[in-house]
Amino acid sequence: MTITIPDDILEQAGLTEREALIEFACRLFDGDRLPLPLAARLAGLERVQMEIELGRRGIPIWRQTIEDQNDDMAALDRLLQEQ
Numbered sequence: 001m002t003i004t005i006p007d008d009i010l011e012q013a014g015l016t017e018r019e020a021l022i023e024f025a026c027r028l029f030d031g032d033r034l035p036l037p038l039a040a041r042l043a044g045l046e047r048v049q050m051e052i053e054l055g056r057r058g059i060p061i062w063r064q065t066i067e068d069q070n071d072d073m074a075a076l077d078r079l080l081q082e083q
Contacts, residue, residue: 018044022053030059 010020025043028034029050034042040050051061064072 025050026054026057026059029054030057036061 005017005020010017013020015023022043022045025034025039025045028042029036029039036050037047040047043050043053045053054061
């Protein structure tokens, strides 16, 4: 599939084609639409480069879920009980 973005729109946005593709991939990752490896592939970047691009945009590469928080709290409770 090919997506065409008119040059005048890219120019108005201040983006090159490559920058637009990276931006698109970052936003798809941020919206939980693509996992990191696929977002990096879409952007044409290595994983580490993609992580850098996400960081530049203030997009965390990992988000703690409620389940993660509950697991962490349970582990903390166990540690405190052992003391």
